Amino acid sequence: MTEFPMTTGGWRPMRPADLPAVAAIADRVHEAYPEDPEIFAERLRLWPEGCWVYEKDGALIAYVLSHPALAFAPPSLNTLLGALPERPTTYYIHDLALLPETRGQGAGSAIVRILLEGAARAGCPDVSLVAVNESAGFWGRHGFETVSDPTLETKLRSYDDDARFMVRPLG
Ligand SMILES: CC(C)(COP(=O)(O)OP(=O)(O)OC[C@H]1O[C@@H](n2cnc3c(N)ncnc32)[C@H](O)[C@@H]1OP(=O)(O)O)[C@@H](O)C(=O)NCCC(=O)NCCS
Structure with a gap:
């Protein structure tokens, strides 16, 4: 009998048991941030439906964290939220990170559609985020536009010199 290699993969909701693997991906992808x-554990506790992982052949290779939030008030890097707002005015994508070997195959776009x-x-x-890592082109392909707001400058610099605040209206 011929045996075929089993390759399975896809986005699924994050679980608490995934957090060590999520932190390991973050360490590799976001060395500079x-x-x-x-921080990951809190986001998962506050808004589990906004936290997803990409599992392939039993290993995690990507994650995303997102939640309802207040518009034009992105958190500083590495900061706990405490609670989500009672009346959110935006949906905030905190972080989307794919291991390098997983990029360029549509996984990022697939989860953006799910998040929208x-x-x-x-x-x-609308949906908003801070684009780092020269990812603004990717977000632009999904309808996000850079919004310049002088009051956000200090916060953006806590990410990096090229960090941009981007917003995508929902229809
Ligand atoms: C940015 C990232 C999420 C994109 O995910 P991905 O699965 O590689 O992207 P996709 O394969 O869905 O690409 C969709 C399109 O965006 C383009 N694209 C992907 N990354 C891009 C980038 N950094 N800049 C510009 N365009 C990009 C692709 O070329 C593709 O174009 P096409 O539709 O013409 O083929 C992923 O590369 C990643 O995790 N990078 C490191 C962490 C990071 O920067 N996260 C964002 C922080 S805000």
Whole structure:
């Protein structure tokens, strides 16, 4: 009998048991933007439906964290939220990170579509994020536009010199 290699993969909701693997991906992908494991754990606790991992052949190779938030108020890097706002005015994508070997195959785009649907279900009028790592082109392909706001400058610099605040309206 011929045996075929089993390759399975896809996005699925994050679970608490995934957090060590998520932190390991973050360490590799975001060397320049380190965040403590408590940050990931808090986002998962506050808004589990916005936290996903990409599992391939039993290993995690990507994750995303997102949640309803207040518009034009992105958190500083490595900062706990405490709670989500009672009346959110945006849906915030905190972090999307794919290991290098996973990029360029549509996985990033697939989860962005899932997040946009989730944001609309949560009743948010738009989706926002801080684009780092020269990722603005990727976000631009998904309808995000850079918004310049002088009041955000200090916060953006806590990410990096090229960090941009980007917003995508929901239809
Ligand atoms: C940025 C990232 C999420 C993109 O995910 P991905 O799965 O590689 O992207 P996709 O394969 O879905 O690409 C979709 C399109 O965006 C383009 N693209 C991907 N990354 C890009 C980037 N950094 N800049 C410009 N365009 C990009 C692709 O070429 C593709 O174009 P096409 O539709 O013409 O073929 C992923 O590369 C990543 O995790 N990078 C490191 C961490 C990071 O920068 N995260 C974002 C922090 S805000």
